Amino acid sequence: MAYVTKKFFQKELKKTFKVLMDELGISIHEAQKTVDRKRVFVNGVLLEHKSGEIQGEIEVVVFKPNPIGLKPVFETEDFAVFEKPSGILVHPRKREEVQTLNDDIKYLFGRDANAVHRIDKGTSGLIVISKNKKSEVTLKQLFEEKKVYKEYIALVNGTVKVALDINEKLLVDLPSSKIRIKVHVHEDGKDSFTRIEPISYDEKNDVTLVKAIPKTGRQHQIRVHLFHVEHSIIGDTLYGLDENLAEEYLDGLMSSEKSTELTRAKRLLLHASRISFTYKDVKYDIESKTDIKKEFYENCKF
Numbered sequence: 438m439a440y441v442t443k444k445f446f447q448k449e450l451k452k453t454f455k456v457l458m459d460e461l462g463i464s465i466h467e468a469q470k471t472v473d474r475k476r477v478f479v480n481g482v483l484l485e486h487k488s489g490e491i492q493g494e495i496e497v498v499v500f501k502p503n504p505i506g507l508k509p510v511f512e513t514e515d516f517a518v519f520e521k522p523s524g525i526l527v528h529p530r531k532r533e534e535v536q537t538l539n540d541d542i543k544y545l546f547g548r549d550a551n552a553v554h555r556i557d558k559g560t561s562g563l564i565v566i567s568k569n570k571k572s573e574v575t576l577k578q579l580f581e582e583k584k585v586y587k588e589y590i591a592l593v594n595g596t597v598k599v600a601l602d603i604n605e606k607l608l609v610d611l612p613s614s615k616i617r618i619k620v621h622v623h624e625d626g627k628d629s630f631t632r633i634e635p636i637s638y639d640e641k642n643d644v645t646l647v648k649a650i651p652k653t654g655r656q657h658q659i660r661v662h663l664f665h666v667e668h669s670i671i672g673d674t675l676y677g678l679d680e681n682l683a684e685e686y687l688d689g690l691m692s693s694e695k696s697t698e699l700t701r702a703k704r705l706l707l708h709a710s711r712i713s714f715t716y717k718d719v720k721y722d723i724e725s726k727t728d729i730k731k732e733f734y735e736n737c738k739f
Contacts, residue, residue: 440499441501442497442499443461443497443498444496445495446493446494447491447492447493447495448492449492450491450492452490453472453486453487453488453490454469456495457472457477460497461497463548467548468487469487472484472486472487473487476497477495477497477498478495478497479491479492479495481494500543502539502541502544503536503540504536504541504544505536505538506541507519507520507538508541508545510563510723510726511721511723513716515568515571515717516565516568516576516716517545517546517566517568518563518565518566518723519538519541519564519566520561520563520564520726521538521560521562521709522561523558523559523561523704524559525538525558526538526558527556527558527564528555538552538564539552542566549568549569549573550566550567551566551567552564552565552566553567553573553580554577554585554654556709557660557705559672559673559674560589560707560708561709561727562589562708562709562725562729563711563712563723563725564709576714576716579714579715579716583654584714584715585713585714586650587650587651587709587711587713588649588650588712589650589651589707589708589710590636590646590649590707590710590730591647591649591663591706591707592644592646592670592671592706592730592733592737593644593645593647593663593668593669593670593671594643594667594668594670594677594701595643595645596638596643597635597647597668598638599635600632600635601632601633601666602630602631603631603632603662603665603666604628604629604630605622605629605665606622606624606627606628606629607621607622607623607626607627607629607655607658607661608622608623608625608627609621609626611623614680615680615681616680616687619657619676619683620655620656620657620658621661622661622662622665627655628653629655629658629662630651630652630653631650631652631653631659631662632650632652633647633648633663633666634648635647636648645668646730647668648710649663657676659707660675660705661676664677670705671700671701671706671733671737672701672702672703672706672736673705673707674687674699674700675687677699677700678699678700697738701737701738702737702738703736706733706736706737708729708732710724710725710727710729711723711724
């Protein structure tokens with residue numbers, strides 16, 4: 438994702454939002470957000486207030502897509518579905534020079550296109566993209582109302598012999614935890630339900646390929662629930678390691694060789710494999726074409 442600074446001279450005193458709308462071709466809402474995000478400078482000084490008028494040398498930090506080259510695997514007039522590779526963020530965490538799926542979304546479909554849900558950086562697989570604001574509202578509502586069916590495939594430690602229904606509340610940022618982004622099973626958390634179904638067991642390496650069906654959409658839900666039942670996902674550097682080692686990894690102090698050795702894989706072995714929903718009275722059921730078992734094993738340290 439790339440941010441560039443657009444410079445221009447505003448000769449006459451004029452309403453801030455009007456200047457930004459005219460120069461950038463954006464809506465009044467986007468103009469207001471641009472100021473709120475501290476991306477506007479007037480005569481070298483950061484503009485703190487979006488009301489009022491501006492004049493003189495104007496600098497605006499704007500987003501310029503820097504696409505990776507990803508293409509949708511499914512597309513309609515209103516939305517598209519991508520297969521996100523592992524290791525790629527959906528959105529940037531901060532203003533930095535890093536390519537994300539968002540670059541390809543904006544590059545292909547324009548400023549109003551957005552991901553309507555998220556999957557973790559380490560997770561690969563299907564993600565739905567709205568092409569316009571109207572479809573974004575409708576699609577996000579489907580997710581919020583739990584009208585979207587999702588399946589994931591994971592390779593986990595140990596033997597999973599029968600289907601498991603994991604109904605455990607999840608809490609983010611437990612005070613006793615060293616890692617703020619880590620999610621914990623806790624009675625004060627939010628209701629969370631995941632069904633786990635075994636697909637095949639690899640006796641030699643003591644790992645099981647499983648299907649995970651989340652009925653709720655909590656942060657890190659599948660990862661936490663599998664860790665809770667002592668079947669952590671292979672390659673999980675957050676829930677597959679103790680907190681001291683996980684902190685070392687998150688701080689960038691752990692080599693890729695060490696993390697691979699400790700977690701048994703080069704990447705998180707979790708893949709969003711299927712997504713199904715009804716949009717405008719049409720039922721969509723989209724499945725990943727990736728041979729994910731093959732990809733998982735190619736990234737294993739067995």
